[in-house]
Amino acid sequence: MRNLSIKLTDVELGYLAGMIDGEGCINYYKSKSKSSKIGYTFVARLFITNTNLECLLYLQRLFGFGALRERTKQARRKKSWNLDFAPRETRVILEAVQPYLIIKKQQAQLMIEFLKSCVWGRKRGFVLSQSVIDCRHKLFNTMKDLNHRGEVLKISEH
Numbered sequence: 001m002r003n004l005s006i007k008l009t010d011v012e013l014g015y016l017a018g019m020i021d022g023e024g025c026i027n028y029y030k031s032k033s034k035s036s037k038i039g040y041t042f043v044a045r046l047f048i049t050n051t052n053l054e055c056l057l058y059l060q061r062l063f064g065f066g067a068l069r070e071r072t073k074q075a076r077r078k079k080s081w082n083l084d085f086a087p088r089e090t091r092v093i094l095e096a097v098q099p100y101l102i103i104k105k106q107q108a109q110l111m112i113e114f115l116k117s118c119v120w121g122r123k124r125g126f127v128l129s130q131s132v133i134d135c136r137h138k139l140f141n142t143m144k145d146l147n148h149r150g151e152v153l154k155i156s157e158h
Contacts, residue, residue, distance in 0.1 A: 004092045006063055016093070017100035019059065024048045026094070026107040027147055028114060028140065038128075042136055044115060046090040047082045056083040065089050091115040107146050114139050 008016065020026070026046050033041040049071065050056055060066045060083055067084045085093060094108045094115075101108050117132055128136075 004065070004088055006092055006096055008062065008096065012062060013097055013100050016059065016062075017097045017102070019048050019050075019055075020046075020097060020108075021101055021103040023050050024104065025147075026090075026104050026111050027143060028111065030140070038133065042114070042140060044087040044090055044111060044118075045084075046093065046111070047084040049080055049082050051078045051080045053081055056081050059083055063089070063093070087115055087118065107143060110139050110143050110146070 024047065028042050028044045030040045031043045032039065048056065048059065056068060060068055065085070066089065067086075069082045069084055071080045071082055073079060091112060094112050098105065098108045098112070114136060117135060
């Protein structure tokens, strides 16, 4: 396993926070899983979507990680791309950028809490405790409420 870290300036962290606040998605969802004892698993997602490929390539070079994917084309829409991050990459990014976030600060806090509960490199047959499962459900429902379309969230003062 590689050691992930990012060393960015305050300006770069502020830029990244703006990209995540404006063009990013911090979320996790349930996915069916035959290997899970409870029948599903939670999947963490952080991605930034933009129509400017150079912007996303710049961010990818800045981190040294992230997967760039072309989004499905839609009629009468500009071509766009996602810069997608794996769960460990997501944790590193969000821990670094969290103080600079405004709109998605709560989602970042929830995602960091969720990722801290993850056990990497589990052996087959590993079972999460009921308290961890309950905690993940609570985080999942809170994240779902925060990300609900059309909701206006109160932004707290710094």
